[in-house]
Amino acid sequence: MSARDAAKIPKRIESIKFGLLDPNEIRKMSSVEIKTADTYKDDGHAYKQGLMDPKMGVIDPGIRCETCGNKHEECPSHFGHIALELPVLHIGFTNLIKASLKSTCNTCSKILLHGSAETHPLDPEKSEQDFYRDRVHDIMIKHGVGSREFKTIIKDIEKECAKKSRTICMHCGSEQGKIMLDKPSTFKEKKADKGEHKLNARDIREWLERIPDEHLIFLGMNKDSSRPEWTIMKVLPVPPITVRPSITLDSGDRSEDDLTHKLVDVLRINQRLRENRDAGAPQLIVEDLWELLQYHCTTYFDNQTSGIPPARHRSGRPLKTLAQRLKGKEGRFRSNLSGKRVNFCARTVISPDPNLGINEVGVPEKTAKELTVPIRVTSRNREQLRQMVLRGPDVHPGVNYIMRGDHFRVRITDKTKYIWSGFRCLNPECDCGSEDEPYTGYRPDLNEVLHAPNFLPGLELKRQMRRNAIGDLEEEWAVDLEATLSNLKGEDVKGQSLKDDDPKAIIHNRWKWEHSNPNEYFPDHLEVSCPHCGSPEIEDEYGGTYSSEIEDRLSTLDREGNPKPGVIVERHLIDGDVAIFNRQPSLHRMSMMVHEIRVMEGKTFRFNLADCTPYNADFDGDEMNLHVIQSEEARAEAKILMRVQEHIISPRYGGSVIGGIHDHISGAYLLTHGNRILPKNLVLEVLGAIGWIGDLPEEVQNNGTVGYRGTDVLSLIVPGGFNLQYTSRSGDQVNVTSGKVSGTIDKRGIGAEDGRLLDAVVQTHGSDAGAEFLNRMTKMTIAICTAMGFTTGIDDEDLPLKAKERITEINAEASAEVDEELAKYGKDGRRYESRPGRTPLETLEENILGILDKGKADSGEVAKDHLGSDNPAVLMAVSGARGSMDNLAMMAGSIGQPKVRGKRLERGYQDRVLPHFPRGVKGAKEKGFVSSSFKRGLEPTEFFMLSISGRESLVDTAVRTSKSGYMQRRLINAMDDLKVSDDGMNSVRNTAKRIIQFEYGEDGIDPARSRKGSPFNVSQVLDDALGGEN
Secondary structure (H helix, E strand, O other): OOHHHHHHOOOOOOOOOOOOOOHHHHHHHOOOEOOOOOOEOOOOOEOOOOOOOHHHOOOOOOOOOOOOOOOOOOOOOOOEEEEEEEEEEOHHHHHHHHHHHHHEOOOOOOEOOOOOOOOOOOOOOOOHHHHHHHHHHHHHHHOOOOOHHHHHHHHHHHHHHOOHHHOEOOOOOOEOOEEEEEOOOEEEEEOOOOOEEEEOHHHHHHHHHOOOHHHHHHHOOOOOOOOHHHHEEEEEEEOOOOOOOOEEOOOOOEEOOHHHHHHHHHHHHHHHHHHHHHOOOOHHHHHHHHHHHHHHHHHHHOOOOOOOOOOEOOOOOEOOOHHHHHOOOOOHHHHHHHOOOOOOEEEEEEEEOOOOOOOEEEEEHHHHHHOEEEEEOOOOOHHHHHHHHHHOOOOOOOEEEEEOOOOOEEEOOOOHHHHHOOEEEOOOOOOOOOOOOOOOOOOHHHHHHOOOOEEOOOOOEEEEEEEOOOOOEEEEEEEOHHHHHHHHHOEOOOOOEOOOOOHHHHHHHHHHHHHHOOOOOOOHHHOOOOOOOOOOEEEOOOOOEEEOOEEEOOOOEOOOOOEOOOOEEEEEOOOOOEEEEEOOOOOOHHHEEEEEEEEEOOOOEEEOHHHHHHHOOOOOOOEEEEEEOOOHHHHHHHHHHOEHHHHOEOOOOOOEOOOEOOHHHHHHHHHHHHHOEEEHHHHHHHHHHOOOOOOOOOOEEEOOEEEEEHHHHHHOOOOOOOEEEEEOOOOOEEEEEOOEEEOOOOHHHHEOOOOHHHHHHHHHHOHHHHHHHHHHHHHHHHHHHHHOOOOOOHHHHOOOHHHHHHHHHHHHHHHHHHHHHHHHHOOOOOOOOOOOOOOHHHHHHHHHHHHHHHHHHHHHHHHHHHHOOOOHHHHHHHHOOOOOHHHHHHHHOOOEOOOEOOEOOOOOEOOEOOOOOOOOOOOOOOOOOEOOOOOOOOOHHHHHHHHHHHHHHHHHHHHHHHHHHHHHHHHHHHHOOOEEOOOOOOOEEOOOOOEEEOOHHHOOOOHHHOEOOEOOOHHHHHHHHHOOOO
16 A cells, blocks of 8 residues: 555544653654755755655645655645754653652662562561552552542652652662752752752763663653653654645745744754764863753743743744643634634624513524524425525525435525425426427426426416626516415415415415325325426336326425435524524623524624623623524523523522613612602503503502502512512612512612512512513513603713812812821821821821711712702612712712722822822822812823722733633633532532532532522411411
8 A cells, every 4th residue: 555545544543642752753753854954945945854845744735745645635744853962851841850860769760769578668578669559550540640649649759759868779879869950951969968960961861761660650650651761852853844834925935933943943053063062062062052952942842931031033022832832722722622613603793672582682684594503304394494495595584505315415596496495207208408409398488497307386487687698688587486485375475375276375285285184195186297298197017007206305205105304404593593692701601591583684683681691791892602503402402401581590699690780770760769650651652562461550640640650560560479578779668469569679679680579580480480570571661761761961960059169178178187187197107196006107098098088978978969869860870770879979079089909099209199299298189189070070180190090990800800710710620520410419429439529519409499599488488388478
C-alpha cells in the first residue's frame, strides 16, 4: 500500500494516552530534520530541510505533499524535528524534575527509601519501599492516577526522601544536598559543608538516566511508557505546516506564524552554538549561548513563563506560542473543542413586546425561513406539509429541504417544490418530451410548468408576462399559488368549502376519506389519474386490464399498500414551535429557557418584559441566541423541563424570579393605591386589553360617576384558594382572601424576586396558572399606564425657589460645621477627643462624614416634601418600580459627599485632591463635597470629584464579575463528578460511588418547589384543614 493510500484510510481511535515522548520516537515520527532557519526562496519555493519543507505537509492548493503524496485537503500533515546541540529543560516539567532530583541519590540515582527488610512500618519482613509501593498501587486502583489522592501520596514520598535524616544515601553512602529551583529553570544543589553547585541540563539528564525503572513508581511515572530523562530535550519536535501556516499579504510578502518565528530563533541560536563549540570557543561564551537556547525553547512552549521577559514581535506584540494556543478561554480546548459554532441557531438584538406571553418569543420572519424543524410525514400531517412544500423556501411557512428515504437531502427550489408536493405517474410511456421527440400528452400547458410524469391534482395555472433573453416581453404559463393552496385546503378563493366531488379539492377529500374510512378503497370520484397521459388501461398477462399506477411522493404507504416511513420535511419555524432562548453569560439555569415561537415582522427577537430578570436582560443593544430543537424526543423533554412557567420560582431562594418590573409595578400601584376608583370606560378599555370575557366587578358611585374600585379590577385575574397577608412597601396592610384583594399592590406583591402575591399563586395553583396570572397582570398594568397617560420627565424634579434656597442653606451650614470640626482638631489633633480604637485623624474624618451625610439627608427631606406623593417620579420610587427617594434627592436636591472605599477623597496631588486647592486643607469643598444637584448641573471640580467615586464602582463591578466567574468555574470543576443517586434517599455520590451527602442538600428539599426554603407553608395547611383563617 502506498503512503498516499494509507493516509486516506479512516482511523478509529481506540484510546488516548498522555505521556512523554522518547527522543527516538520523535525522530521516527519526523518526516524531515530541520537544519536551516530559512523558509522560502526568492522564487517562492520552500527550502529543503527548512521550516516550510513540503515534507511536513502543504497549505497551497495544487501542490502535493512530498511525504504522503496527497494534496492539502487529504494530507494529514507531518512533524519534523530539530537536533539540539546541547540538551535543554522542558519548561512544563520543572516540578517533575525537581521532585525526581529531591527523591533520588545524586550518585547512584536510587530512590532515597530503604530497600532492606525490617524497615517496613508494619511488616518486619518487608521494606520501606514495599510499604510505599503498596500504597501507590492501592490508590491507583481505587482513585486513578489523575486523582488528588495520587498526587498527595507522591508528594508524601518526596517529603520523606528530602528529610534531613536522609542526607546520607542508604544505598551508596553519598552525601545529599538540598535541591533548589531558581525560577524558571535553573537548578542548584547545596550541601552542608560546601557552597551551591549549579546543575546544568546535561548533568540533570545524566542523573535522571541512572534512575532504575522499578523506582519510577515512587515518582508517579509509568516505567512502560515514560522515563524522567525525556523531560530534558535533545530533540525538539517541529509541528506541521498546517498548524503554523504562512499567509501572503497584499504586497506579495509572506507573513509567518508566531510558532515559525520562535523556531527560527531556536534554529539560529542552535547553529551559533554548534559553530562555537566546533571552533573551540571559551566555555563562558558556550554557556551564554546555551542559556539563550534554553530561553528560546522555554518561550516556544510558554511565552508567559514568570521570571523571564516574553518574546515579542517586531511591533512589540508578545508572541502566541504553544501554551497560549491551548489554555484559557480563547484556547483550543475551551474555544474550539468545548465551545463550537452550532447549526440551527440564530442571534440578533432583543426588544420588548408586552403583548406576548411570558412563554413566547417573537422571531423575525426572515429568521423563521432560515431555521428549520425536521418533521416526518405522517397520515395526519401530510396535507399540511404538502402545502408547505408547495410554498417552497421563499414563502413562509415553507420548506427548505426534504430528506428522502435513502437519507439523501434534497434542496427545495422553485422547480423542485412542485415535484415534491405532487404525484408521479408510473406509466413508462408518460414522458415530458425532448428536442427529438415532442411532448405527446394532453396538457402541454401543465408540462411547461411541471414536466411529465410529475403532476399535482388541483394545481391552478395562469398566464403571465416575462422578458426573454433579448429583452422582449412574452407570455408564459405559471402556477397560481394562492388558488392552488385553496384547492389543497378544499376551499375556494373566498374561504368557502368546495363540494366533495369537486375535482379541484380531490387531494383534500382523499385525505378526509382516509381518516373516516381507513380500511376502504377510494370511491371512483376520488381516484387520481395522470393529466399528462390519462393513466391508460394496461393489459396484464392474463388478459385483465388495470389503470397505470400513480405514486404520491409524500405517501406513508408503499405501492402494495403496506405502511412505510414518510419522508422527513425540514420546514420553516411556525407559531407554536418550541426553541431554547439564551442570553450570555449563562450564570444559572434560568439563563436558558424554552419559549414558544411567534413569527412576526421586524428584525429583532421580542419577549415579555417579565422575563428580563432571569435573563438579566435589558434593551440597550443586548443580543440573545435562539436554538431550534431538532428531535422529537428533545422537544418533548424540553417542554417538560425547560418551559418558562416551570422556572417562575427560582431554585436559589424559593421565590419568584419572573415577575413584574418597572411599568408593571407602576400600573399595579396606580390601580390599587389609596382605594382608587376608576371610570367605567377606562376599566372596560383595560379589560379589553387582556381579553376579559367574564363578569364585571361591583359598580360604585364616585361624585355621580359610575366606576369600579382598582382592587376589584385586579381581583378579577387573581385565582382563589389561598389567603395572604403582608405589609406593602408604602406601609399598607395587604389582604388576599379567596381571590379578593385589598391594599396597595406594589413591588412586594408582583415584583420579580419579591412578589408575595405571585409566589402564592404559583405555589398554590401551579406553574400554568402562575403563567396565566402573569400574562394577564402584565397586560393589565401596561394598559393602565397607557390609559391613564402615566409618564415622567425632567420637570418632575423641579423644586420651588423656597426649597432650593433652603437646600443651599443646609449645605452652607454643613460646610460651616466641617470648618468648626477642623478648628477643634487644630494642627496635630492632640487635644481632639478620639473614639476607642481610632486615631484622632480617623475620628475627625468619621465626624466630618457624619456631618456631610446629615446635610445630604436634610436636603433630601426638603426635596421629598416639595415633590409630593402624586409626582410620577416619587410614585415610581415609592412603589419600587424604579429608583429610590435617594436618587430623586440627588437629582432635585444635593448630591453630597463622593466616597472611595467609604472615605472622603484623599488621593490626587500632594496633600490635596486637585492642584488649585491649598495644601493640607481638609474642608468640605476641598475634599469633594458636591452641593449641586443633577438637575441644576455640576461645576467642573464637582464633576471631577464625582467621576472618581463613579470609577470605583465601575472597577469594582469588573473585578467582581471576573472573580465570581472564576470562583464558579472552580466550584463546577470541583463538583463535576457528583450526582444525585436514585436510591430512595436521593443521596449525593461521586463517580467512585462514595456518599458525599446522605440526603440532597442535607434536607432533601428542592428549593424551586419549596416555600422560601421551607418544605410547606404551615399557615396555608392549617387554613385548608380548618376551613378558614387561623
